[in-house]
Amino acid sequence: MQALGINTPPGSGRLSILQRHLTAVPVSGQVATVSHPTSFQYTLDNDLLTTEQRHFYEENGFLVVKNLVSDQDIDNFRSAFEKVCRKELEAPGLVVMRDVVIAKSEFVPDQKAITKIQDFQELPELFRYCSLPQILRYVECFLGPNIMAMHTMLINKPPDAGKKTSRHPMHQDLHYFPFRPAERIVCAWTAMERIDRSNGCLVVIPGTHKGELKQHDYPEWEGGVNKMYHGVRDFDPNSPRVHLVMEKGDTVFFHPVLLHGSGMNKTAGFRKAISCHYASSDCYYIDVKGTSQENIEKEISELARKRYGLEEGITLKDAWFTRARCVKGERLNM
Ligand SMILES: CCCCCCCCCC(=O)SCCNC(=O)CCNC(=O)[C@H](O)C(C)(C)COP(=O)(O)OP(=O)(O)OC[C@H]1O[C@@H](n2cnc3c(N)ncnc32)[C@H](O)[C@@H]1OP(=O)(O)O
Ligand SMILES: Nc1ncnc2c1ncn2[C@@H]1O[C@H](COP(=O)(O)OP(=O)(O)OP(=O)(O)O)[C@@H](O)[C@H]1O
């Protein structure tokens, strides 16, 4: 896993750029070797990414940067999360979600049953993550200078209750997003502790960001599936998966078409990660009617009807427009 797009010093591969243009460099078992595009599609000109990192993202659709967020910041996010669980902190729009097994059982869950919180754009203690300058500097390499925080999450993957519901099925985040173009959207996902296969790390299929957005549905999992955890239809379990083992503070940036999921948490602890999906404020909204995204729009509209009494329901665009916050530059279309 050492060479998985991790922030190694320039030239550490001991190959000159010229050689790299001529040679296929074995990076790691499953990861694409370096075949250099002459023009870049997924990254912008910048003075932060090394040539190697830029090519890595272009080819694989993700990039891990080691140690990007300090222990102090992470400890503060953890403490804010705990306050939300204890209901000592609240904010408009905040969604608190419990694991499906716990939500559907009789037993009264305690705060530990929380599987994730979403939409903390009005909670400064957590939203600060989305404005961290060292994260935005990377985000700018993918999106340019006008940056919107579209979706915020703190995932608290619970110890699996024995039904494998702690897994997140393989999916493409773009399925949830009614805005384009995809290459001007990126997710930053930071490990709040060491995350490996034992507690359910991110699993990615390198290079899939170059493909199309696929049809998503609920996977047919015997133990049940969490609400809105759609998975890509007809996922081939033999696809070359790469498990991203990350230490506290390591951050992965990934493209919204990259196929990814996360495994079961086999430990007794709650595996924590914090994330934000960003889009360039030059992006534009699309109407998802008649597309594969119609099913998620319907589900979100239904939820808005039930939960907020919005009789007409809402469009996917409405759902995102109200959450979006500008974190750098200007708010344009989004
Ligand atoms: C626009 C936002 C879209 C987000 C896109 C994100 C892109 C990134 C990819 C993902 O993260 S995919 C997963 C996204 N998942 C969500 O957005 C789900 C967010 N969670 C929620 O909306 C609420 O937590 C939820 C509606 C599931 C529960 O709300 P409440 O806490 O008000 O639940 P309540 O206890 O009142 O239960 C309401 C119903 O939901 C059921 N329920 C609760 N938690 C559940 C769960 N975890 N899974 C399945 N069902 C669940 C519960 O059993 C009950 O069912 P019945 O109506 O049949 O009685
Ligand atoms: N039937 C399926 N459809 C879609 N995605 C699946 C399916 N089964 C597993 N996955 C996904 O594949 C990824 C890996 O799953 P798995 O539970 O094997 O975890 P793992 O981290 O590989 O664990 P282990 O180390 O035990 O293999 C997860 O993202 C999981 O949600």
Ligand SMILES: O=C(O)CCC(=O)C(=O)O
């Ligand atoms: O398991 C995780 O932490 C990430 C899940 C994920 O990919 C998502 O919520 O979109």
Ligand SMILES: [Fe+2]
């Ligand atoms: Fe995702």
Ligand SMILES: [Mg+2]
């Ligand atoms: Mg496995």
